[in-house]
Amino acid sequence: MFTGATSPQSGEGATNVGTRRKGTVDLNTVTEVSLARSRADLSALGPTVVPLAGGSALYGEPQHHLTGLVDLMTLGWPSLTIVEAGLEVAATCTVAELSHFPAQPGWRAHPAFYQCCTAFLAGFKVWNVATVGGNLCAALPAGPMTSLTAALDGEALVWLADGTEQRMPVTSFITGNKTTVLKPGDVLRSITLPAHALEAxxxxxxxxxxxxxxxxxxxxxxxxxxxxxxxxxxxxxxxxxxxxxxxxxxxxxxxxxxxxxxxxxxxxxxxxxxxxxxxxxxxxxxxxxxx
Ligand SMILES: Cc1cc2nc3c(=O)[nH]c(=O)nc-3n(C[C@H](O)[C@H](O)[C@H](O)COP(=O)(O)OP(=O)(O)OC[C@H]3O[C@@H](n4cnc5c(N)ncnc54)[C@H](O)[C@@H]3O)c2cc1C
The missing domain is CATH 3.30.390.50 (CO dehydrogenase flavoprotein, C-terminal domain)
Incomplete structure (x- = not known):
């Protein structure tokens, strides 16, 4: 899986230009992977250039329509933040990180974190790269992070391609088998789990x-x-x-x-x-x- 470090499979022609890197693993129509450092770097996204999170779904099947990826993991979003409203989970938070997050006073729903993380049919390699946001955006019916965040009334924050943002329940974010409300260029930024659900x-x-x-x-x-x-x-x-x-x-x-x-x-x-x-x-x- 390409994570921004030098890839041995990058091919002979692979070059680094600033934060840009040419060549990728085995998505052989992809010619450029850029590392996002700020929201402005997401402007490269579109129908043929998509976000890369853990890559465990993206690299799992052919993606012949793609020419580029924008790596979100380099944005440096804090994975888990306790906020007044509850818990903010960055889209880039890994399943492994969420599974280890300690319970807070009053969070009776906390066992569901680990239960849902272990509903993920995957070994440690996938656990450690797969992200909460990637799971929601892949929108497989068996998405365990969809189960958790929907069940706890999670609210998705979406950065829209036009520079604005939109909040919606996770239950509205996922629209079907492998479909979400996201349009080309949109990025899922975070999911907030409200206090009332964490206390349930x-x-x-x-x-x-x-x-x-x-x-x-x-x-x-x-x-x-x-x-x-x-x-x-x-x-x-x-x-x-x-x-x-x-x-x-x-x-x-x-x-x-x-x-x-x-x-x-x-x-x-x-x-x-x-x-x-x-x-x-x-x-x-x-x-x-x-x-
Ligand atoms: C062995 C194995 C077992 C698996 N088991 C399961 C399983 O049981 N259940 C399951 O649901 N999945 C499973 N998967 C698929 C995959 O691992 C998960 O869906 C995972 O959570 C995807 O997360 P990721 O961070 O790797 O996403 P990526 O592969 O990086 O991205 C997935 C998709 O979402 C888009 N995307 C990612 N992040 C964002 C964002 N923040 N905003 C907008 N778009 C974004 C990408 O462009 C891509 O289209 C499995 C995969 C493997 C290899």
Whole structure:
């Protein structure tokens, strides 16, 4: 994976021009990787020049439409910052960093950090480079950082290509299987997890077809300090689906709402009807655990 250090695979013609570096690993249509140091450096982004974070999704499959990458990791954003509103997670925060972040007083939801990080079907190499933002932007249904940040009412901050910015819930940021609201040139800057969700009691369920297989479903339930109950269904749906109630609903109400979800996903990791049926069972387990 190219991270800005001299790459042995850069090829004979590779040259460094200031912060610019020619040649890349095996995205062989990419001829230039630049290292971003400030927001101004993101102006190079567009339909054929895209952000590079950990590279674990980007380098995972052919990207014949690309001619360049802009490395976000050199922007030096602080990975995790406790702010008045809660916890600000930089898009460039790695899954490994988030998994090690210590609990703060009152953060009853904290175990969900590690639970979601370990819902990531990947070894230590991927864990240490994959970023929270890259996971959201790749927008795979089995995105464990989507599960966590959606379940905790995360708010995404997007730097738009026109120089302005926009905030939105993570549940709106992801629009489908591998799709988000981002347009060419836009960059996900951070996700803020609000205090009320960090203080919530959380129950987590994950199921996969094989013991260490990619998640077929990741479901989190939450009871906030004001008794609001929130169930977030991910992994088995093309985008995060959230059900919200003023208090814990009766079993039949929750069951009916889960079974009424229509956006189930079918792939090698689970058929849509299996995911729908299992989601109803896991939702009830969560409801009982939090009752
Ligand atoms: C062995 C293996 C197992 C994996 N298992 C899983 C899994 O279980 N679940 C899963 O979801 N994924 C999985 N992946 C895919 C990938 O590792 C993750 O999705 C990872 O979180 C991507 O993060 P990254 O930082 O490496 O993103 P990158 O690969 O750098 O980028 C991914 C995409 O997002 C864009 N992007 C990145 N950051 C930003 C930003 N801040 N703003 C705008 N666009 C941005 C990039 O241009 C690219 O299109 C796996 C990959 C491997 C190799």
């Amino acid at each position: 009691r959380v129950a987590f369920r994950k199921i996969a077809l094989s013991p260490i297989g990619r998640s077929g479903l990741v479901i989190l339930g939450r009871i906030d300090p004001d008794d609001t109950f929130v169930l977030t269904v991910t992994g088995g749906t093309v985008r995060p689906i959230q059900l919200r109630y003023a208090t814990l609903p009766p079993a039949e109400t929750l069951q009916a709402a889960v079974l009424a979800i229509t956006e189930w996903f079918s792939d090698a990791h689970g058929a849509a009807d299996w995911r729908r049926g299992v989601a109803a069972v896991l939702a009830e387990e969560i409801r009982e655990e939090l009752a």
